Amino acid sequence: MTRRGFFRKVVIGALSGAVGIIVSIPVIRLVINARPPGRLAWSRVGDITSLPHESPVAMNFEMRSAQAYMHQLILRDVWVIRHAGGNVTVFSPICPHLGCHYKWDPATGHFECPCHGSVFTVNGKVIGGPAPRPLDTLPHKIENGALYVQWERFRVGIPQKVRI
Amino acid sequence: MMRRIWAWFTEKWPYYEVRDFLLEEEIPGPPSYAYAFGSLIVFLVALQVATGIAALFYYVPTIDHAYNSVAFLRRQVPFGWLIHNMHYWGANLMVMVLAMHMVRVYAWGAYKTQLTWVIGVVLLLTTMALSLTGATLIWDQKGYWAGEVSTSIAGEVPLVGGIQEIVMRGSHTMGQLALSRSFVFHVAIFAPLLALFIGAHILSFRRTGIVGPWEPSKRYSKSRFWPDQAVKDVIMASAVFFIILFLSVFFPPPFAGAADTLNTMYVPKPEWNFLFLYQALKYFKGPMEPIGAAGVPTILVGLLVILPFIDKDPERNPFKRPVAMACLFAYAGVVVALTILGYLSPGLAQMPSPAAQGKTAVHAKLPGAKRGEELFSIQGCTLCHRIHGKGGTAGPELSGGTLTGKSRKWVIDQLKNPKSHFPASIMPSFATMGNSDLNALADYLFSIRTAPTASLPPPLPVSVLSKAPPGIMVIPPDTVPGSASGDAAFIIGSAENGAKLFRDQCRQCHGAAGKGGITDPGSSIGTIPALVPLSRALFNPDPDIFAGNIDKYIQHGAVPPGPKPVFYMPDFGDSRSLTQQEIANIEAYVLKLNGVDRGGLQNPGLKPADFLAGAAIVFAAAIFLAVVLSRRRGRGA
Missing domain, CATH: 1.20.810.10 (Cytochrome Bc1 Complex; Chain C)
Incomplete structure (x- = not known):
């Protein structure tokens, strides 16, 4: 190969590489992008004074969901367990295994997930199936007998409760 | 050219x-x-x-x-x-x-x-x-x-x-x-x-x-x-x-x-x-x-x-x-x-792990609990009473601590003559049920209450029914007559999923498969309306119109005409107790019960079966043409 020919190939390679890098790095950054969790708002779930004690109840509530440019009023649900002392436990309805919605089975007194068969006690402890951690609790407060929660999501499939 | x-x-x-x-x-060997x-x-x-x-x-x-x-x-x-x-x-x-x-x-x-x-x-x-x-x-x-x-x-x-x-x-x-x-x-x-x-x-x-x-x-x-x-x-x-x-x-x-x-x-x-x-x-x-x-x-x-x-x-x-x-x-x-x-x-929900199966004891201990659960649903109890958070709010929640400390006799007395314990109660008497059924109901109610706790029974909520205007036609209580149907009316639901939701949410009043039969003594018709056949005023062969007609009732609820109706249609949409998608599924099921396909084709171009027949004719013509042409060519050569 002549020196001139070699020089030309180097120029072709270098310039093409430069264009490629300049375009691809921004594109990769654009694709691999997930915003950190935003500020959490309190959503009013509803009145809990008439709830039974120690028995889970699914409560629906409406909240404004915002993802990127999509703002919607949507329904969410949480599992609420009212304790005798006046405290409540609020479970996220999302199975910590792979994100399905689990159900309460009053006959067995357990939470069960229909997707892959995880079973939880009323306290959220895993007693069967593949779930890697207990049910996720949500931050909540009670004002004038009404329950407020902060809707959060956590990474599924891992033993740690990591907010996303 | x-x-x-x-x-x-x-x-x-x-x-x-x-x-x-x-x-x-080139292919080695035959094709x-x-x-x-x-x-x-x-x-x-x-x-x-x-x-x-x-x-x-x-x-x-x-x-x-x-x-x-x-x-x-x-x-x-x-x-x-x-x-x-x-x-x-x-x-x-x-x-x-x-x-x-x-x-x-x-x-x-x-x-x-x-x-x-x-x-x-x-x-x-x-x-x-x-x-x-x-x-x-x-x-x-x-x-x-x-x-x-x-x-x-x-x-x-x-x-x-x-x-x-x-x-x-x-x-x-x-x-x-x-x-x-x-x-x-x-x-x-x-x-x-x-x-x-x-x-x-x-x-x-x-x-x-x-x-x-x-x-x-x-x-x-x-x-x-x-x-x-x-x-x-x-x-x-x-x-x-x-x-x-x-x-x-x-x-x-x-x-x-x-x-x-x-x-x-x-x-x-x-x-x-x-x-x-x-x-x-x-x-x-x-x-x-x-x-x-x-x-x-x-x-x-x-x-x-x-x-x-x-x-x-x-x-x-x-x-x-x-x-x-x-x-x-x-x-x-x-x-x-x-x-x-x-x-x-x-x-896997239907086959829980062995760990879970060990704890079904509550039901097993009380022999009539299973039958009682059925009765609870058939008799329309869930209209007024919540169990594990599901059901009406006119009466007290019955799971949890409400019945703690109450005897079997107390519960059966309450079922036979509600006014004996609460003079102002609007609960109908179930004295006509046989003793074995009353016992089964009591078994069921005891099986769902939690272990004795020191809690007080929750206060009786104000009856929704007392607000119902007497003797007025079926109008959603909090909404204007003829109010718009909700989003659900425009979603094509799944009748299959709707059937499951119906069993869970609607069957208690409208009967299995919407056949009705539940009495509502205070209303002018005396029974909760059946959904099959549905009132002519609501039925429509066009699935979009039909869904819109029934959607208003599911969204906003309704109060039946009559001097003192016991039951009313809850506002599933307004109260957010069902999602719009769920309501759409229930609508698809109700339409199906009435012989209307919610997903039915509105503008198919050609009816699918006719289209297939046409396609078959085109194929047949093509095969015929190929045979004729190749024969003619064969003769010519």
């Missing part, structure tokens, strides 16, 4: 060179239908591209409109049903034909060409990716959950999981960004990649040529791709095309209901072509699961990739390759067995 234009064109453009490159191929699977896949891909592009004229990739845009295509656009159903069935057949193609190539030992096989494995993965992303685009229950679970599994993979999840979802949750990405991956990345890899696959295949029969004696006679093999390919493709038409006409995919994370009556399960993975992952529990999530697909695909580099023996006769054929049967056997197991698995 035409001839001169043609001569000009072929002079400027290498038409004959391209044609000969594509069609001139065979066994070789037609490859061409068949090219045909199916072309069909998917054509129907996919046609669907894109209507499809909208947003979470608030995707499902409805697909439903519009299917019901309101002329031949939209055909385009959608062909795309659906074409995709399913594509996966099946791909499997047959691979088994054929394996049996003939054709994978020993190495590179062609490896590109083929890449094509298989691209097809599976298209299958998954395509299902998500509909944003129905099926596709939504397939997306949710599959991206969660991808997120579990050690090291790269986090990045995989972000690339697939665009965020950490399944929302608009995830749908956008499924759309881009399906339409703009995987579909073009599939075309590209098919090109590479064919070029690589043409370099080695078709391997032909394994017996050397059969390889001496030569045939050509064009037209010897091509005619078999076209006949096979036409037959499969007709099968797709037939399935599209007579087996349209059901409407699965719009994506809804609150509807727990829906049990997510993957499509048939992913059931083997779903089942395989069940064997990896707890901390082992990420290993399974990454390991199972890696091993299954890895085995395919390394195959031609392990088995280098030039022998191609399957009867002289016992080990290789045993491996084929083992591999296929594992995948098929896992698929069948996955298909049969009822969603």
